[in-house]
Amino acid sequence: MVYLLISQRAKANNRYNLKNLTGHGRFDVVVRCILAATRQLTSDPGEVIYAYLKGSEPWGWLEIQPQFVKEDDDEISLAAKIQERWDDIFTEGILSELVNLLEEPFLLLSENGEVIESFSGTIVLGAQNDLVDADLDLIPITQKISLGKRSLLASHAIIYSRQLNIKR
Numbered sequence: 001m002v003y004l005l006i007s008q009r010a011k012a013n014n015r016y017n018l019k020n021l022t023g024h025g026r027f028d029v030v031v032r033c034i035l036a037a038t039r040q041l042t043s044d045p046g047e048v049i050y051a052y053l054k055g056s057e058p059w060g061w062l063e064i065q066p067q068f069v070k071e072d073d074d075e076i077s078l079a080a081k082i083q084e085r086w087d088d089i090f091t092e093g094i095l096s097e098l099v100n101l102l103e104e105p106f107l108l109l110s111e112n113g114e115v116i117e118s119f120s121g122t123i124v125l126g127a128q129n130d131l132v133d134a135d136l137d138l139i140p141i142t143q144k145i146s147l148g149k150r151s152l153l154a155s156h157a158i159i160y161s162r163q164l165n166i167k168r
Helices: 027-038 075-084 095-101 154-167
Strands: 002-007 048-053 060-064 090-092 106-114 122-126 141-145
Touching: 002 027, 002 095, 027 048, 027 060, 027 075, 027 154, 048 095, 122 154
Parallel strands: 002 048, 002 122, 106 122, 106 141
Antiparallel strands: 048 060, 060 090
16 A cells, blocks of 8 residues: 655645744645655555655655654654655656556545445545546546545544555
8 A cells, every 4th residue: 555645735845944834835744644654554564655746846756665654753753854855855847747646556545435345555635625627537446435424634534544555
């Protein structure tokens, strides 16, 4: 399983203040989602997450492997590590280029989706908002899946989907 997080607001550069991640287009939300995806949960060692950042040009994505994140990392220490290693983990490019690198099926997390027993592939979700139609047009969504009718923060949706997959 892989996560594709799309942030309409987070800026695609490493010129952020570690004391004000919110002021960098809510980069704090992106960092929380990275932690949610990559931290070990019982038998799941963590998942790869791609964070596509659209808050400033040039657009591009961060690719974060589970081993990049240490067990004792918090938001600030992880943001500092991302800042230091930006050139190694950031790729400038358009969303369709990233989509072409990822595995199908593409499953969109949606409150209006179908509750399914198990899932694998690329899980697509928005960081702070629902995805815009222009982005959805670039992603060959196979199915909309739901984690229930309650709205969840993106980081909570990632953790919950990982826990569901562990149980199944």
